[in-house]
Amino acid sequence: MFKWKICFVCLLSLMLFTIPMLALVGISSPSPDVNQAGLAISSEGQSASIETDTQAQEDDSLATLAEAGVWHSDGYFQILDESTGKVNKVSERDYVIGAVCAEMPPTFHTEALKAQAVAAHTYALRLRDQQKHSPDESLKGADFSADPSNWRGYVTKQQAKGRFGDNFDLYYGKIEEAVDQVLHIGLAYDDYPIVAAYHAISSGMTENSENIWTSSCDYLKSVESSGDAIAPGYESVVTLSKEEVQQILITAYPEIQLDPSEKKWFQTDSLSDSGTVLSISIGDQTLTGSQVRNLFGLRSPNFTVSYENGNFTFLVKGYGHGVGLSQYGADYMARQGSDYIEILTHYYTGVELVNIEF
Numbered sequence: 001m002f003k004w005k006i007c008f009v010c011l012l013s014l015m016l017f018t019i020p021m022l023a024l025v026g027i028s029s030p031s032p033d034v035n036q037a038g039l040a041i042s043s044e045g046q047s048a049s050i051e052t053d054t055q056a057q058e059d060d061s062l063a064t065l066a067e068a069g070v071w072h073s074d075g076y077f078q079i080l081d082e083s084t085g086k087v088n089k090v091s092e093r094d095y096v097i098g099a100v101c102a103e104m105p106p107t108f109h110t111e112a113l114k115a116q117a118v119a120a121h122t123y124a125l126r127l128r129d130q131q132k133h134s135p136d137e138s139l140k141g142a143d144f145s146a147d148p149s150n151w152r153g154y155v156t157k158q159q160a161k162g163r164f165g166d167n168f169d170l171y172y173g174k175i176e177e178a179v180d181q182v183l184h185i186g187l188a189y190d191d192y193p194i195v196a197a198y199h200a201i202s203s204g205m206t207e208n209s210e211n212i213w214t215s216s217c218d219y220l221k222s223v224e225s226s227g228d229a230i231a232p233g234y235e236s237v238v239t240l241s242k243e244e245v246q247q248i249l250i251t252a253y254p255e256i257q258l259d260p261s262e263k264k265w266f267q268t269d270s271l272s273d274s275g276t277v278l279s280i281s282i283g284d285q286t287l288t289g290s291q292v293r294n295l296f297g298l299r300s301p302n303f304t305v306s307y308e309n310g311n312f313t314f315l316v317k318g319y320g321h322g323v324g325l326s327q328y329g330a331d332y333m334a335r336q337g338s339d340y341i342e343i344l345t346h347y348y349t350g351v352e353l354v355n356i357e358f
Contacts, residue, residue: 071188202318220323227336
């Protein structure tokens with residue numbers, strides 16, 4: 001069994017997805033804001049040529065995994081279905097396939113799908129081990145929860161068939177093959193499964209965990225993710241009237257005092273290096289960017305706000321909390337020739353890959 005160690009990172013809350021990161025503690029937490037409608041950046045033809053080029057690199061990397069350590073796994077997860085309240089026993093293989101189906105567009109490059117599979121599997125292993133040592137009674141004996149009927153966390157093969165339609169054989173087969181190549185691989189830091197947070201699109205740099213949650217984690221550090229800037233939906237705009245903004249603020253903070261000048265309602269106090277809002281004054285209240293994101297339905301905590309002609313405009317970069325693996329960034333890296341190991345070790349600083357034995 002896993003060696004019991006705790007990385008002091010706060011439990012992720014349902015981002016995208018969200019992407020989340022992430023929520024948890026249902027498994028969808030690492031990424032509460034995953035964009036299920038996303039399209040691949042490049043063609044499948046390009047994808048195929050890159051896979052051929054990276055196969056030799058992948059084989060060389062896998063040869064060294066045994067030296068990093070071995071985990072022994074049960075081979076299945078107990079998953080609480082949030083919609084039905086039933087606990088289902090799901091094989092690890094079926095879970096990981098279903099998690100990739102739910103969390104990443106099947107049109108993404110195979111190496112990105114592999115990276116997503118390893119991240120989802122690793123985090124599920126972490127949750128199961130934590131449940132064994134410190135059970136959460138609300139999970140009814142399950143390792144974690146998910147909501148397959150709403151495509152959160154993972155889905156069954158039948159649910160994927162309904163969503164993928166005529167492309168089911170192509171998409172599901174592609175994901176299945178990717179998962180089978182990496183099902184025996186996990187990500188460790190100090191010999192323990194990591195919090196494999198992920199999100200849809202970063203601002204061009206990922207974010208330090210302490211800038212989104214309460215604690216710092218050595219392997220969740222800001223790194224460059226330049227490919228995100230060309231992702232669909234990289235920038236988004238939310239426009240709200242003065243009255244709408246005022247109502248939202250008063251509902252959340254009944255005693256809030258707002259300046260007579262609307263242009264002074266929002267005053268950004270500090271930003272991270274990636275542009276995430278760390279602190280912003282709204283009237284006499286001081287909030288984090290994540291709090292503002294939740295209040296106004298923004299796609300990320302990386303935003304600027306302006307006021308003109310009776311409206312507030314939020315210009316937002318990225319999609320999700322920004323911590324850990326960027327899914328569009330992973331797809332971009334794969335299409336530039338990186339394999340899944342290079343992707344994972346880029347986004348998770350200083351982690352080791354380990355073998356999983358069933």
